[in-house]
Amino acid sequence: MSLSAHVVIQRGSLGVDVALEVKPGEVLALLGPNGAGKSTVLRVLAGLARPHAGLVRLDGQSLDDPAAGIRLAPHRRPIGMVFQDHLLFPHLSTVDNIAFGLRARGSSRAAAHTVAARWVARMHLSEHSSAKPRSLSGGQAQRVALARALAGDPRLLLLDEPLSALDARTKLDVRADLRHHLGDFAGATVLVTHDPVDAMALADQLVVVERGRVVQVGTPVEVSRRPRTDYVARLVGLSLLSGTAHGRAVLLDNGAAVQVAEASNGPVFVAIRPASVGLYRSRPDGSPRNVWPATVAGVTPYGETLRVDLEGEVPLTADVSPEAAAELDLVLGAGVWASVKASEVAAYPA
Amino acid sequence: MNAPVSVRQSRSQPDGATGVPAILLIPASIAVAFLVLPLAALLVRAPWSTLGSLLSTPEVRDALRLSVVSASLATLISLVVGVPLAWVLARSQIRGRGVLRALVTVPLVLPPVVGGVALLLALGRRGVLGEPLYSATGVSFPFTTTAVVLAQTFVAMPFLIISVEGSLRAADRRYEDAAATLGAGRAMTFRRVTLPLIAPGVAAGAVLCWARALGEFGATITFAGNFPGTTRTMTLQVYLALETDPDAAIALSLVLLAVSILTLGLLRDRWLMRT
Numbered sequence: 001m002s003l004s005a006h007v008v009i010q011r012g013s014l015g016v017d018v019a020l021e022v023k024p025g026e027v028l029a030l031l032g033p034n035g036a037g038k039s040t041v042l043r044v045l046a047g048l049a050r051p052h053a054g055l056v057r058l059d060g061q062s063l064d065d066p067a068a069g070i071r072l073a074p075h076r077r078p079i080g081m082v083f084q085d086h087l088l089f090p091h092l093s094t095v096d097n098i099a100f101g102l103r104a105r106g107s108s109r110a111a112a113h114t115v116a117a118r119w120v121a122r123m124h125l126s127e128h129s130s131a132k133p134r135s136l137s138g139g140q141a142q143r144v145a146l147a148r149a150l151a152g153d154p155r156l157l158l159l160d161e162p163l164s165a166l167d168a169r170t171k172l173d174v175r176a177d178l179r180h181h182l183g184d185f186a187g188a189t190v191l192v193t194h195d196p197v198d199a200m201a202l203a204d205q206l207v208v209v210e211r212g213r214v215v216q217v218g219t220p221v222e223v224s225r226r227p228r229t230d231y232v233a234r235l236v237g238l239s240l241l242s243g244t245a246h247g248r249a250v251l252l253d254n255g256a257a258v259q260v261a262e263a264s265n266g267p268v269f270v271a272i273r274p275a276s277v278g279l280y281r282s283r284p285d286g287s288p289r290n291v292w293p294a295t296v297a298g299v300t301p302y303g304e305t306l307r308v309d310l311e312g313e314v315p316l317t318a319d320v321s322p323e324a325a326a327e328l329d330l331v332l333g334a335g336v337w338a339s340v341k342a343s344e345v346a347a348y349p350a
Numbered sequence: 351m352n353a354p355v356s357v358r359q360s361r362s363q364p365d366g367a368t369g370v371p372a373i374l375l376i377p378a379s380i381a382v383a384f385l386v387l388p389l390a391a392l393l394v395r396a397p398w399s400t401l402g403s404l405l406s407t408p409e410v411r412d413a414l415r416l417s418v419v420s421a422s423l424a425t426l427i428s429l430v431v432g433v434p435l436a437w438v439l440a441r442s443q444i445r446g447r448g449v450l451r452a453l454v455t456v457p458l459v460l461p462p463v464v465g466g467v468a469l470l471l472a473l474g475r476r477g478v479l480g481e482p483l484y485s486a487t488g489v490s491f492p493f494t495t496t497a498v499v500l501a502q503t504f505v506a507m508p509f510l511i512i513s514v515e516g517s518l519r520a521a522d523r524r525y526e527d528a529a530a531t532l533g534a535g536r537a538m539t540f541r542r543v544t545l546p547l548i549a550p551g552v553a554a555g556a557v558l559c560w561a562r563a564l565g566e567f568g569a570t571i572t573f574a575g576n577f578p579g580t581t582r583t584m585t586l587q588v589y590l591a592l593e594t595d596p597d598a599a600i601a602l603s604l605v606l607l608a609v610s611i612l613t614l615g616l617l618r619d620r621w622l623m624r625t
Contacts, residue, residue: 048527074530075539081531087524091546100542101532152533 001025001155003188006054007044016040016212017054022188022205029191029203033231037212038192039084042158045190046081047074058156058188075104080149081158085165086141088133094144095120095129101152119147139170139177146181157182159191163198175201196235200224208232226348227271239277239316241270242350250347256313259290259342267350274307276344277318279328280337289339290314296334299325306330310338389607396604397597404601412579413587414605420495420583421563424502425510428559432510433552437540439511440518451515458508465504466572473500473573497574498581502563509562510555517551518544554617561613565606 001024009016016037022028030038043049045056047063050071056064063072080101088097095116102112120129123143133141142162149157162178163171179202182189193199199206200220208216208223208231216228227233233240243252245264251257258270278284283291294312301307305319308330316338320328328336370378397404404410438444439451457465473480473491484490491497525547529539545552567585574581576590584602591599 046527046531048530073535074527075533075535077531079531081528083524083528087522087528089525089528089543089546091549100529100534104529104532104534104538148532158531 001059001187003045003056003058003156003190005041005045005056007041007051007056008053009040009044009049009051011037011040011212014040014212018207018209018212018214019054020190020207022190024188025186026205027182027189027191027203028205028207029193029199030207030209031193031196031199031232031235032209034194036209038194038209039160041209042081042160042190042192045156046079046158047072047077078152078155079158080152080154080156082142082145082149082160082162084161086133086145088136088141088144088148090133093130093132094125094136097133097144098147098151101148105152115151116147119151123147137170138166139174142166142174143177146178150181150185155187157185157187157189159189161193162191163193163195178202196224225271225346226269228269228350233271237274237317239272239274241272241314243268243270245347248342252314254313256292258314258345258347260345260347261343262347264347264349268347269350271346271348272316272340273344274317274319276340277310277316278339279308279318279320279324279330280339281328283337284339289341290345291337291339292316294336294338296330296332296336298332299330310336312338314338316340392600392603392607396600400597401601401604404598405605407598409578410587410598410602413582413584413602416495416498416579416582417564417584420498420502421506421560421566423499424506424563425556425560427499427503428507428510429552429556432507432555432559433514436511436514436518437544440515454511455508457505458512462501462505462566462568462570463572466501466569469497469501469504469569469573473497492573493575493577493581495574495580498570498583501569501573502566505566505569506559506562510552510559513555513558514548514552517548517555520551521547557613557616561610564609 003020003022005021006019007016014035014037018030018037018041020028020030020041030041032038040049044051044064051064051066053066054064055062055067058078062068062070063077064070089100092100095113098119099112099116102115103109107115117129120126123146125140125143125147128136128140133144136144142165146162163175166174175198182202191199191202203220206216206218206220206223207214208229210229210231216223216232218226223232224236224238227236227238227240230240241252241258243250243258245260245266245268247263247265248260249257250260250268250270252270260270292312292314294310294314294316296308297311298309299306302319305321306325308318308320308325310316310318318338320330328334330336368375405414435454439447439454444450470477470492472478473483475481475484475490475492480491491500521544525543526539529543534542565585566583567589570581570583571586576582576586582590584606588599588602588606591602
């Protein structure tokens, strides 16, 4: 139950070209900003959009192969899909929504109902079995949508922004719930999201897509520790710099120098966590520190701290406590000194 | 001319101002009077005491039954062939869709009597299709109840098509995508997802179509003639009775008025609640 896909499709002015490999039981998240082409890729995998080139294969069976003239209609694909607004059929009850796919794939009414009733119980929806979608809460609707997609025993599960229709509080519960159900699913799962927290929490593998292209692939840990584009770095809350390593010194592309923890040579990315950046009114003493002058370009609340955007020869983001911010008088345009210990700076090959 | 004209105040304007300038209010009042007074006259002159006996004569009962049966059949035919056509107009990619839509909506604006003439030329015993049909099978439409149904269908079906096509365009097609990912082919998707989603539009179109078929006069009298029991519908009976028995004509008119008001009631949510 492995998916191997290379999707090439033009969507308006956006050329999408994305390749994916998903192993059985694995969850791959397509992460990227809105309009990056993620949902388009998902629609191709579902058979709802026609790729111009490439190849989509599931367990060795071609679903799409434009070069060979092969295109399996969506209703013939062994897939289940959860849509952004769930798209539960408004005229059908919970149990009939879940039974829909089984009926469509040829089960008798009784057999479909038996399986659907099992899913109702499994998803803790028994009280809402005969309820119409409009009377369900967001979390319940999400569970019905997931049950409906999984009830047909698909080999490929597609999730399009499955949590984006939920409010923040529901989202936490539903995310945990979804994680649990994805863990039980034996097939391949492709999840589309623009929320890095969802991606990190649910996926075994991240594929970061920007403007129709894959910009980074890796496990959530790899991607969050070693982002390769500004977008990813901002998503995971890191400052990303690029330059050339000469031993333990990295010469940035703009001419500034950074001392790093481990020696290397050649082109590298340098990632700095906001929490490891210290801010001072006057130049701090002591080594081995990286110290740069900077100006405050923005201050926004971030949890219990303040996130400070800094401009200067080394653009950085720093997290400081509200007390420290008051003491430092961090107003827009204020001049400060930023310092980072070399041991806190990660450099990795570009 | 500045005397305040009594107009029921709008609930959204509790300050007493109607917000309607006199220059609009006066012609608007004339329009209301013109549209409402004739109906009021019908009620005023109605022979209320003899209504029951007037409506229970064999002639009237025949006309009533014929109208209800033929309008219902016309609506049924319109549903069976009109809903698929609406789907074609709303969803298919076939060329010349715009022309096709224009063609099938012509009967909407065509004088019904012209429709009757056209039907006669197509399906009459000497008609383009009618002649070979008659010589081959001996079947002839004009001046039969079938002709009544055909005339009504011709005039009323466009109402259904327009209504259903509008509903199809407004329906969220992503539900059909969802059905496809669940293994439903196009036929099943149409039957179990699309049709239920557009059911209110289909119902409204059917009611409108039925009401139009019931009121049909011009095409019917031209194509089907005016034979008691077989082609003399309510509207034809009203027209005839007006010369011989005005009270019967008024009584029949009341029935048709009641049906019209009922129709509006059924369509209320879709047509009257617009603000």
